[in-house]
Amino acid sequence: MSGLTAARGWRTARITPLSDLLSPGRITGRAIRLAVQVFLVVFLWRALYANVDIKAGLTEVMAVTYAVLAVLMVDTRAFARFGARDTVIQHMQSGTIVYWFLRPLAPQHYYFWRGVGEQAYGIAWAGAGCVACAVAGVLGPPASAGAAAAFGGTFLVGQSLLYYLALLTDLMCFWAIRNNSVVAILAFTQNLLSGAYAALWYFPEWFRFVSQLLPFQYTIGIPLSFYVGRIPVADFPAQLAAAAGWVAALAILSRVLWYKAVKLLAAQGG
């Protein structure tokens, strides 16, 4: 009974987008920030390719496309979620987390609907950004139709991974209320290892080996590598299976942590 059906859950899912719509300044700020970031990465990668001998198997167009897409995808969720003052850490610090446990909706289900809404909203932003960048001529097309399909498939699984990674970070708040430093370190690590700052192909062999042992590259690096054609479409099933395996593992881990977090709250209070 604890779940919220889609017919009723949409209102919970739209909390963040609606909050943003009611704060036009926030939307303008985000648009400006993305525009500046895109401009800078385009400028950076074009300058690099013009002046430095780079041997990563990526042409300038591929590198710029990768970098632009990475900027648009890197915070499909993170930017908007704190503005709505409805994150676990914000509730833990203000003591309002108790209300999550006073409703006939399990906190994990409420969190799920909030996550769905925030990520759909973030994807809408990324989509709008893609259109604007394509029109501006800084975003190349996918390498092939197959590459586009592989990108779409791995991107969606990557979004599930992002959801669980954010959830695990949030759940840590139950044990360490002031986890801002941990969040900052995790965000940097995740962005670096996911290939958001630069495609992993540019990094040394040992770094790529480490990143292969972790889930982060499946959130951005792998989908974008399919898009620019750096990974052959034939690898799609294997990559998708690996990403799905990580999703399953993190889902189990987050379930265990939710259980322990609820027990901890029941023992220690809000």
Added chain:
Amino acid sequence: MIPAMDSGARPAVIDARGLVKVFRTARRATGLLGTIRSLVVPEMVAKTAVDGVSFSAGHGELLALLGPNGAGKSTTIKMLTGIITPTAGEAVVAGVVPYRQRERNARNVGAVFGQRTQLWWDLPARDSFRILRDIYGVSPADHDARLREFDGLLELSSFWDTRVRHLSLGQRVRCDLAAALLHDPPVVFLDEPTIGMDVVVKEQVRILLRHQVEQRGRTVLLTTHDMTEVERLAERVVLINHGRIVMDGTLPEIRARFGSAWRVHATIDMRSVAAGLEPCPPGLVLTDRNGATAVFGPDMANPDGVAGLRGTAALTPHQALKLIIDRYEVTGIRVEESDLDQVMRSAYTEGMTSVPVNGGW
């Protein structure tokens, strides 16, 4: 099974039996070595926040849970709302053990925790109400009808389309009260709901609470430091201190026990008391005298010295008046009673000692 009864012999809607809550926290050591040791092997200390609290409240009853800061009121409420699990004892709220059947309990209870809002910060209050309507599965017709009712009592419509972050404290708390009641819970927990509010808004909230108790039959458990609120609303008061119940009774009973600051000012025809005013009537002491005006107070050193009143803690002002009029030729008399704030101050300081509970004092 025979249902538990509240002190007024109504079937208990809230029934707390021997609730105990012990928190375990890490003690911080001093010095560099101590800090490192605390990080590796933290020394855990137990703190008893609630220690054997038992009380009950019936259908349509407003019960005030009072006590100084840190007395254990909020912890008790958190156990009764199912947020935290008691270390020992048991609670049943509207037929549900709240910490075992949390989601079922959530449908039966509404709660407001002081200035902590459950509304969504960036949304108009009315959007928050709609989200809660979906979460609780309330039909649109019921939702609209209840919202109209709360609007009539709290004047919500003048600001419910304003984003919560822009509401004043009073407006926000009124919205929070409505949010806590929109799913029509039989039991409502209010932890200092009017803290920081102006007198006009406080009065509106009191009217709402009275309406909810008297017209809707809700059981309300209220904690507050506002004694006017207690006087205006509470039928019964449970006093708690250091995690233990100090007293459970009505306001007159609390006044009688802790309101020792009352004084009777009597103008006496001195010709009728040639031998002097003393000895005073049993249970009374002469605290001041100015010519024919004498001031009497309760004899706290000998509270049982009144014939026929054995077992009582002290005289009530009414009993004192009667004794004084019977004993002296009185030409004028007035009672100066301590206000409830003074009574509670006295209760909080005197209530350190263990006292029989549930009206058995």
